[in-house]
Amino acid sequence: MKILILSNYANGLYLFRKEVLQAFTDKGYETVISVPSDENCRKLEDMGFQVIPTEFERRGSNPVHDFKLFVKYTKLLRQQKPDVVLTYTIKPNLYGGLACRIKRVPYLVNITGLGTAVEKQGLLGKALIAFYRVAVKKAACVFFQNEGNQQFMLTHGVGKERSRLLPGSGVNLQEHPYVSYPSEDKGIIFLAVLRMMKDKGIEEYLTAAEQIAGEFQESRFYLVGEYEEESRKTYEPWIQRLSEEGKLKYFGHIDDVPKVMAQSHVIVHPSYHEGLSNVLLEAAACGRPVLASDVPGCRETLQSGLSGLTFPARDTEGLVRAIKTILSYTKSDRQEMGLRGREYVEHVFDRRKVISIYLEEIAKQINK
Template sequence: MRILIMANYANGLFLFRKELLKSFLDAGCEVVISVPPDENCKKLKDYCTKLIETPLERHGSNPVKDYGLFKNYKRIIKEEKPDVALCYTIKPNIYGALACRLKKVPYICNITGLGMAIENGGLMSKVLLQLYRISTGKANKVFFQNERNRQFMQSHGIACKNSGLLPGSGVNLTEHPFREYPGEADGIHFLAVIRMMKDKGIEEFLEAAKAITSEYDNVYFDLVGEYEEDERAKYEPMITALEKDGKLKYYGHLDTVEPVMAKCHVVVHPSYHEGLSNVLLEAAACGRPILCSNIHGCIEAIEPDRTGYTFEPKNADSLVASIRKMLTHTEAERREMGRLGRTYIEQSFDRQLVIDAYKLELEKIRK
């Protein structure tokens, strides 16, 4: 079987889907990957038989460039002759899926999140929803990562008869083993692993860091993630100032977050929207209590008041209140919250569940 993978970010495939790709190769399949060119493409060399660097603007809405992407996908399908295509994220789910539909190639879409362009409503939302209706109409399966996203799309006539639900991207429980909760004698560390962009809640996290470190002498804030270049000018000075004042440690982009997560005590995720947060799944797998936005895509990863707490998105005061609530617990209580979180992930979010779901769909197509 020749499988074409279309995605918008090489590192996302590597971090969250390499086990799926390896399972295809192990089964004797050919795996062709189409992603935009960047320094992360080299990470995928052991997980495919061919990689095609395909220009794609992740956040742009230029119709000329998007039409060029659609033509590129049609050309790739014509040249590579895949037996099936797997599409991830908005533009591959629209333009890649539409190319598959026109070329009569079986395809599976994975809607990892709705994105602010749809969430915010307006003309752009209407255009995207119409494109989704067309592109996913003949999909063999349209996977969603949380029930709220599925219900929203189905209420707009999308994937009403061909949907499925996945436990996000799942967690590799071997790569993300349980880590003993570190002692708090030298302070309590709150960690966020997010891209430096408004939609991920970076402003609220920085405001909370400023407020809490002014109130508590033994609380520290850590931050991991890369800048979205079009928002760097806004957030880099804020982060640099907090670092200079000793209120924040910024690690930048890390290929492996595990060592930093293992040293922290609580993971904070202030995102405005998610399909299902991989950061939260990995944090709970590591055995850390969680504080997250009260939105679908985050709340699935915790058992509220048992493995963590939620706060209102886009609300720094609510985030600060949840941090204060976490700080009312003893070290032993926070340690137990983390242990319960690991058990919850083991039961519900093993990445093998995702691999099995895809294998089942591919068997249907093969027949």
């Protein structure tokens, strides 16, 4: 039994799906992974998986380059002869799904988020939806990570043949244990973990940090994440200025995010859209209250008013109000919100539930 995984980023597979991959190994399935080559591929290789470098532009829309990706996937199916294919992220879903459909290889598609183009429903968005309808029509199952995304796509005819809701990637509750709420004697630390791109809400976070840090001396703002090269020139000078002014501490890309999360008091996630936010799940697992944009993929991870607060996406003033509100609470209030968050993810988002769903769907293909 051979499973082929198609994805756009090795580190995403390692951070959020390594337990799923390990479960395949434990069941005796051979697992091969196709991703663009980068330094993170070694993590998957060290786990014993064969990694096949498959280069493509993660965010480009050059039709010639994208057709080449379709050809690569078609060739890969012919060479590897997998029994089942799992696809993640937009281009592997579309071009990998289409290749599987044409080659009549059973495939499972994971729609981890809609993306800005689809949500705006402009010309490009309509074209992507039409492509999705064709690419996933013969999929054994189309997974969605939140009900909002599922209903949107089903309404547009995507996944209507067979779809299933996953609790995101879930969270490994052993790897992300509860950590005691830290002392607030030296201030209250707000942390955002995100890529430096507009859709992740970086502009709202930086603006709010600048405003709140100047108004509330007890507040501290941390930022973890890597630059996207196309937006570095926009955000790097801004982040450097706030760092020099003492209003922000920027860590860059780090492997040990839980360590910084454990030092923080409140986790902020101002993203415009998500499949299901792993950052918010890990924050809740750690026992930290969260401030999250009120969009599908974020709102499901918390109990608003109990384990965190929501605010409108793309709304700096809304974020500022949420920060001021949680600053008005007592330390014990914030600590209690974190405890409720931990209880909630234990009940709803244990990663073992995700693993069992994948194994169940793969078993259906084996037993056909």
